[in-house]
Amino acid sequence: MAKRKRVGENFEKDDNNGLLPQKKHYRQRAHANPFSDHSLIYPCHPEQVDWTSHFPIAGTDKRPAFADIGCGFGGLLISLAPLFPDTLMLGLEIRVQVSQYVLDRISALRVAAATTQAASGNAHYRNVSVVRANAMKFLPNYFAKHSLSAMFFLFPDPHFKSRKHKARIISPTLLAEYAYVLRPGGIIYTITDVKDLHEWMKSHLEAFPLFEPIDEETLRVQGNGPILDAVYSSTEEGKKVERNEGDKWLACFKRIEIQKK
Ligand SMILES: C[S@@+](CC[C@H](N)C(=O)[O-])C[C@H]1O[C@@H](n2cnc3c(N)ncnc32)[C@H](O)[C@@H]1O
Helix, strand or coil, rough: CCCCCEEECCECCCCCCCCEEEEECCCCCCCCCCCCCCCCCCCCHHHHHHHHCCCCCCCCCCCCCEEEECCCCCHHHHHHHHCCCCCCCCEEECCCCHHHHHHHHHHHHHHHHHHHHCCCCCCCCCCCEEEEEEHHHHHHHHHCCCCCCEEECCCCCCCCCCCHHCCCCHHHHHHHHHHEEEEEEEEEEEEEHHHHHHHHHHHHHHHHEEECCCCCCHHHHHHHHHHHHHHHHCHHHHHHHCCCCCEEEEHHHHHHHHCCC
């Protein structure tokens, strides 16, 4: 691979002369405490968010339909962006430097798409964005009831010790919020390389009355193959697991519809 040339504080030129942020300039501790306040400012409700500032393609009535919870360095968003060019996707990431990296990465890709011939068409990246937010605390501040069609929990922090299990991103209380923001028929995608966490997420989702399991084959038959491929392989954690030849455990669930009597 050609040597990359450093040009700005955080950016280097890639092989096509485009500018990309470099992860090494966004170093941060591996974990942020989801119970601390983090001095973050949140919208009071989703209608208070100026979505057009996040998504230049958004009309005043367009809202995010995909949410990547704990998006890390943004691999899933970047990978899905050209596949669903009209779908708005928001990543939520608690770590300040990591969310800044995703923001810079998206900005750089938008500039590259606007200036190079090759990256035109569907790869405009104006349909993806990120907020620095604690998804365990303020999800309904960003997403209205039944507004999402997909939620992603990819390689979430495992919080191995039992006294830390309350910090896991799947729990009965949080599932009630996920069921609130997900529309009936919407899908929750979970994947991890930690078997114990996989069993934990699966058992909590199975026990929750508003979700039912949906297997990988059914999802592929229904046309969700490209999403599943990205779930397995597009994220930085997923790639790390592949390099280490680890296992990946997938579990997907559908938000069911309650029939009113
Ligand atoms: C192990 S990483 C996985 C990142 C990404 N999904 C991937 O597959 O590469 C988990 C990410 O979730 C973020 N995170 C943990 N708790 C969070 C919370 N309550 N709200 C938002 N992000 C959170 C962490 O900062 C971290 O970047």
